Amino acid sequence: MQPASHQTVRLARGRHERPEQGACVMELASMLAGERFSDKPRAVCPVIGAFLRTYNDLLADEPRQDLYPYAARVVGTNRGKQAERVRARMCWQFARSLPASGLFRMPVLAWGRRRREAIAQRAAMAAACSQPDAHRRVLQLLDDLIAVARSGPVPDFPTELLAASRAGRR
Template sequence: MSEQCAQASHQTIRLSKGKHAAPTEGACVMELASMLAGEPFSDRPASACPVVGGFLRAYNDRVDDERRQDLYRYAAEVVGTRGSAEVERARERRCLEWADDRKRERARPLRWVTRASPAVVDRRLGLDAAGTFAARSIRRHTDRTHAAALALIDELIEMGPHRGASAAADGSGTAGAATASSSGTTTV
């Protein structure tokens, strides 16, 4: 094992596609969030809103490597976003509206989108389904769609509780202190 792999941390990981067994294999944005939250390594950290997490996981895996690195800051920002059922339903509705807007922008809808209204998500799929649906509604990844996706993530995070400045001030977490560097690594 190389020295770099042996020392994999939230400060050295480059975001990559897919699910990973350990940080030494890399991390997606949500796996990095679990590290920043001090939770077990997972792409479903307990402190993150499942709707926002669903969007971030799907978008992380669908976007190219260069744009994926723009998700670094969201690994920190998603920590502490799990909210009330009302907040998570509002985020779910916003994702569905956003996906519907993407559908209206293109001449032909994607084949996987059913004729049924996207206003209802099958509850058996879980809250993350709306986020996943929204990320998959992007037909082609361009600078415009990337900016729109990042704006949606910002909007979803602002819709409800998040760790914010108060937790950073009292030292109850590390997420607020992480920032992305131009080299694609996170520094604290």
């Protein structure tokens, strides 16, 4: 049996010990980053990683394959806490825009790493439970999350989104 590579592996749900068993999108990212095979590659922003691990596992097999190019695109997104904060807020705002946002009753109070990752996981759950067009919106969200900090310093979170989040808490 020939060893699996980033070119031959098929995206699958769950965690895997070896690429020959399949790989989730984050395990594929670890392969592409040249890291040890893991679903938590250091080169990937923890918020993006939490979102993708959860979403990968909730998708049916066919749409999961749409995540394949994102394994490469997320490598190099680990750009620090400010980028994580912005991305977590983007996930929070995205989840609140979905019909399944009832799953997402998490106030924006603390933005510690675990909290930021939990927000991303909840956003992925809300997306997976939404209408079929949510998958297209998730792919756009991923593009937006990846774009944060790609070309220079991380901007402050957009004030209009922050104002909207505050209005939603009342």
